[in-house]
Amino acid sequence: MTPTLRTQVAVVGAGPAGATLANFLGMYGVDALLIERSPEIIDYPRAVGMDDESLRSFQAVGLADELIKNMIQNVPLRFFDARNQCFADVRPATREYGWSRRNIFMQPTCEETLRRGLDRFPSVRVLLGHEVVRLEQDGDGVELHVHASGDETLRVRAEYVVGADGGRSTVRELLGVELEGDTHPHKWVVVECDNDPLEAQYTGLHCDPARPYVCVHLPHDFRRWEFMLFPGEDADEMLKTDKVHELLGHHVEDPTRLNIIRARVYTHHSRIARRFTVGRVCLVGDAAHLMPPWAGQGMNTGIRDVTNVAWKIAAAVRQHADPGILATYDTERRPHAQAMIDLSTTLGRILSPTNRLVATARDLFFRAVVRAPVMRDWVLQMRFKPMPQYTDGVVVPDGHGRRSPVGRMFIQPLVENAEGDVLRLDDVLGPWFALVGFGADPAEHLSGAQRDYLIPLGATFVKVVDSRAGLARRATVHPRTQVVEDLEGHLREWFTRHSTRFVVIRPDRYVAATADRAGLGQAVDRLRRLLRPPGTGTEKEES
Known part of the structure; x- marks a missing residue:
């Protein structure tokens, strides 16, 4: 008989998105099964850029400090024109989310850390060398048919399934979800060596029409080159040693002295799944969207997906929310994923033309742009990167439209607790919902029934006071409720700018609601109805 494994959540694919999701589920105490078709971590040259939002997610699962041991933080991004002159040196100064905005890592090392992190959670099991071949779902759950080595097969019965199995996602195909968009005509050859010959401690985008290329300084003395291939150049031929040396010969004195450890040809795509959620199955990462690497946002967009869907699945499994909450994952994440695809596609069109006249016009345009202070700041501080704002999902709109902080990620400054410890704010907020008041205690502005609803959920109450507020600390x-000091004044500035006293923060650190003293209880009630709408059969249980 075919054995059946039962789990609350099955995650298909153990790349960065899948392994991160499994860590979140383990942290939330959810019984999870991570299924991966490959028996080993794939050693291809893949993602190298990690942003502050991803690091904040890894902080949430307790792995950020371990990951940055193998990461170069705060790395400049330089754009070079057709004459190899730098026309933009991007060095984002902001740390509003608690981490540097541009960080360089190596994906295989990252995946090792994420998988080791799963050892902390007895509720998470891992099946390597197992491939999903069939998927069926009904109103109560999802059944997966899984092949292992040889003739071994098994069934997996899960309440929910997440497809994190990459651009050629089996889960997406079994769901019949189309991947819409374009495949770009040019292929790229990616080469990595482990004895970096250059003194170039930055990421360089070289807009040379003779052959556009990218050059990246990697951790531990590694370096990556990415070269555009032209029509008529055979991909397999360009991976041969003499051809790789020919490509590198324009950039290093003696390419034969390099120890080339990886070389692979990639095709760039700008594609997105028509749906991110189908019943009890969700798609995340490359299974949901593919984008060119120009903005460095492919993997980071997948980590945003995971951070959004993880707490919603946990809430549904723990009966803190109706299963219909999964529909808000599609509502919230799909538009922003499309925006990141559009940004990456646009940057690619700007930075990689092979027509010299077009390249010259582009260079003149950008030199004019960076002379204007406002535009220079927009480019050099990476303000062109679209930030999510969720307006239709698990949010309580305040009527201020695009100026509202609702649906946006909350800041993460340094705070000091009552014991004198200096912490990033998230380390005070905890892993679930948090209610934060500036100069006011959110728990004291709720009814007893509202507190009785929030406390069993694991909600955290925080009162923020000014730095060195004296008696206010002992109020x-x-x-x-925890009391913390606003060590650098960033929280006072945020609450003042948004003219609010309280903020409700979701587990993924997005603002669910803002309120004044009189309106906090009403905001909590509205949020409660979003999590469990009337008519779902749960009102009696909550009352």
Whole structure:
């Protein structure tokens, strides 16, 4: 008989998105099964850029400090024109989310850390060398048919399934979800060596029409080159040693002295799944969207997906939310994923033309742009990167439209707790919902019934006071409330700018609601109805 494994959540694919999701589920105490077709971590040259939002997610699962041991933080991004002159040196100064915005890593090393992180969670099991071949779902769950080595087969019965199995996603194909968009005509050859010959401690985008290329300084003395291939150049032929040396010969004195460890040809895509959620199955990462590497946002967009869907699945499994909450994953994440694809596609068109007249016009345009202070700041501080704002999902709109902080990621400054420890804010907020008040205790502005609803969920109450506020630190608060000092004044500035006293923060650190003293209870009630709409059969249980 075919054995059946039962789990609350099955995650298909153990790349960065899948392994991160499994860590989140383990942290939330959810029974999870991680299924990966490959028995080993794939050693291809893949993602190298990690942004502050991803690091904040890894902070949430307790792995950021371990990951940055093998990461170069705060790396400049330089754009070079057709004459190899730098016309933009991008060095984002912001750390509004608690981490540097541009960080360089190597994906195989990252995946090793993420998989080791799973050892902390007895509720997470891992099946390597197992491939999903069939998927069926009904109103109560999902059944997967899985092949292992040889003739071994098994069934997996899960309440929910997440497809994190890459651009050629089996889960997406079994769901019948189309991947819409374009495949770009040019292929790229990617080469990595482990004895970096250059003194170039930055990421360089070289817009040379003779052959556009990217050059990246990697951790531990590695370096990557990415070269555009032209029509008529055979991909397999260009991976041969003499051809790779020919490509590198224009950039290093003696390419034969390099120890080339990886070389592979890639095709760039700008594609997105028509749906991210089908019943009890969700798609994340490359299974949901593919984009060119120019903005460095492919993997980062997948980590945003995972951070969004993880708490929603956990809420549904723990019966803190109706299963219909999964529909908000598609509502919130799909538009922003499309925006990142559009940005990456546009950057590619700007930076990689092979027509010299077009390249010259582009260079003149960008030199004019960076002379204007406002535009220079927009480019050099990476303000062109579209930030999510969720307006239709698990959010309580405040009527201020695009100026509203609702649906946007909350800041993460340094705070000091009552014991004098300096912490990033998230380390105070905890892993679930948090209610934060500036100069006011959120717990004291809720009814007893509202507190009785929030506390069993694991919600955190935080009162923020000014730095060195003296007696304010010892002010009387509800026993469940933590008091922290606004060490650098960033929280006072945020609350003042948005003219609010309280903020409700979701587990993924997005603002669910803002409120004044009189409106906090109403905001909590509206959020409760979003999580469990009337008519779902749960009202009696909650009352």
